[in-house]
Amino acid sequence: ETGVTQTPRHLVMGMTNKKSLKCEQHLGHNAMYWYKQSAKKPLELMFVYSLEERVENNSVPSRFSPECPNSSHLFLHLHTLQPEDSALYLCASSQGSRGPTSTDTQYFGPGTRLTVL
Amino acid sequence: TQLLEQSPQFLSIQEGENLTVYCNSSSVFSSLQWYRQEPGEGPVLLVTVVTGGEVKKLKRLTFQFGDARKDSSLHITAAQPGDTGLYLCAGAGGSYIPTFGRGTSLIVHP
Numbered sequence: 001e002t003g004v005t006q007t008p009r010h011l012v013m014g015m016t017n018k019k020s021l022k023c024e025q026h027l028g029h030n031a032m033y034w035y036k037q038s039a040k041k042p043l044e045l046m047f048v049y050s051l052e053e054r055v056e057n058n059s060v061p062s063r064f065s066p067e068c069p070n071s072s073h074l075f076l077h078l079h080t081l082q083p084e085d086s087a088l089y090l091c092a093s094s095q096g097s098r099g100p101t102s103t104d105t106q107y108f109g110p111g112t113r114l115t116v117l
Numbered sequence: 118t119q120l121l122e123q124s125p126q127f128l129s130i131q132e133g134e135n136l137t138v139y140c141n142s143s144s145v146f147s148s149l150q151w152y153r154q155e156p157g158e159g160p161v162l163l164v165t166v167v168t169g170g171e172v173k174k175l176k177r178l179t180f181q182f183g184d185a186r187k188d189s190s191l192h193i194t195a196a197q198p199g200d201t202g203l204y205l206c207a208g209a210g211g212s213y214i215p216t217f218g219r220g221t222s223l224i225v226h227p
Contacts, residue, residue, distance in 0.1 A: 056214065
């Protein structure tokens with residue numbers, strides 16, 4: 001595998017389910033991101049991890065819970081989601097000299113298309 | 118809060134036509150990136166422009182950064198169906214996280 005991979009690619013879940021999204025980067029980067037992409041909205045940053053520590057949490061509802069066990073893996077745990085949470089969830093990684101900066105190139109995975117019924 | 122406005126929002130053209138999409142802001146950015154996102158995939162970086170007035174070419178794509186580093190344009194010459202996708206601009210500066218525009222959705226018909 002190369003680049004950034006995400007699994008599953010598609011997920012349909014009920015509002016009472018618990019599921020997890022997985023992201024893996026094979027680039028040796030030191031920062032990883034979760035974004036939400038909804039129709040007609042800019043990419044919304046959800047979480048940033050730098051060197052396995054969360055450095056950004058953009059007022060995301062607690063029904064989304066991130067986990068970064070090491071620099072190559074990032075998870076997004078989902079619990080009791082709402083239909084408006086249906087979106088494409090994108091993972092990205094970047095390499096910065098001292099953590100993430102806005103000039104760092106972000107490499108995106110293919111995304112997980114989530115549908116909440 | 119830095120905002121990036123992209124126009125047009127949608128563009129549907131025939132193969133062989135030329136087009137320009139725009140990315141505008143009232144804020145100054147230290148650099149600006151253009152991404153292309155194909156259906157079912159994540160965004161892929163096309164180019165980064167850093168210097169005001171800078172012009173970069175990538176085959177049939179020409180990117181320009183405004184002199185004041187507040188705006189950018191992407192011009193495609195002789196568009197092909199393979200150019201179909203969502204074109205996103207992202208500005209760096211201020212926050213350590215880039216600001217993304219909403220994108221221009223381009224469809225090139227054969």
